[in-house]
Amino acid sequence: MRRDIFQAIADPTRRAILSLIALQAMTPNAIAEHFDSSRQAVSKHIHILVECDLLEQKQDGREIYYHFNPKKMKEVDKWLEQFRNLWENRFTNLDSLLNKMKTAKAK
Amino acid sequence: MRRDIFQAIADPTRRAILSLIALQAMTPNAIAEHFDSSRQAVSKHIHILVECDLLEQKQDGREIYYHFNPKKMKEVDKWLEQFRNLWENRFTNLDSLLNKMKTAKAK
DNA sequence: TATATTTGCAACCGATTGGTTTCTCTTATC
DNA sequence: GATAAGAGAAACCAATCGGTTGCAAATATA
Incomplete structure (x- = not known):
């Protein structure tokens, strides 16, 4: 398996x-x-x-x-990549951008 | 639990x-x-x-x-930290240092 | 050669996992 | 008010997990 x-x-x-x-x-x-x-x-x-x-x-x-074997462990790091910008720089991610647009619309 | x-x-x-x-x-x-x-x-x-x-x-x-919640996912990244230098720069880690010393001794 | 050491493999066992079905509760909608 | 929709909780089930003990194979060592 x-x-x-x-x-x-x-x-x-x-x-x-x-x-x-x-x-x-x-x-x-x-x-x-x-x-x-x-x-x-x-x-x-x-x-x-x-x-x-x-x-x-x-x-x-x-x-x-x-x-x-460090190379294999790298795979976990690679998977984390998609989330990294979410905790490092919250203003550049899509979610907060969408939230901004929603807020703008509501006004 | x-x-x-x-x-x-x-x-x-x-x-x-x-x-x-x-x-x-x-x-x-x-x-x-x-x-x-x-x-x-x-x-x-x-x-x-x-x-x-x-x-x-x-x-x-x-x-x-x-x-x-990105903050929580950061914990995985934190755990990976101990392995990161092993795949990023193999010459600065303890293991290769010890190997170098062994090789030097053998000569 | 006989014995001890290192390791892997198989069988077994209780606990946990990931799934299902059924039920109840809360909140919209007619 | 009656009905439909969204969601959580509980009961159940087969499969997997992490552990054990016992045994066999290969390699050192006496």
């Missing part, structure tokens, strides 16, 4: 894993030590993150190092 | 609703017309978006207009 990046970052544990891996590549065991749940539960989260390309794995003997 | 904004934007229908409302405030019926599922299903999505402050409602007679 194909995973969605928005679904991937919906879980707080997965967001915490991403914050960890973004600083340094780690093995599943090392990651799991940071959480209360079992290694297998963490491993399932990692699997989901790999499925949607947020993490990449590099085998080293019997250990697997998981690396963060 | 308190909702999480990341859980709120995890659903594709809810993301589509947000994109709609960001352009113009709308009533539940008007929103529901854009989707295949029932009005009640869409209404539940709206309810979730209101719960986590992504939407605000303004009553007008028997109609309710839902408005987009």
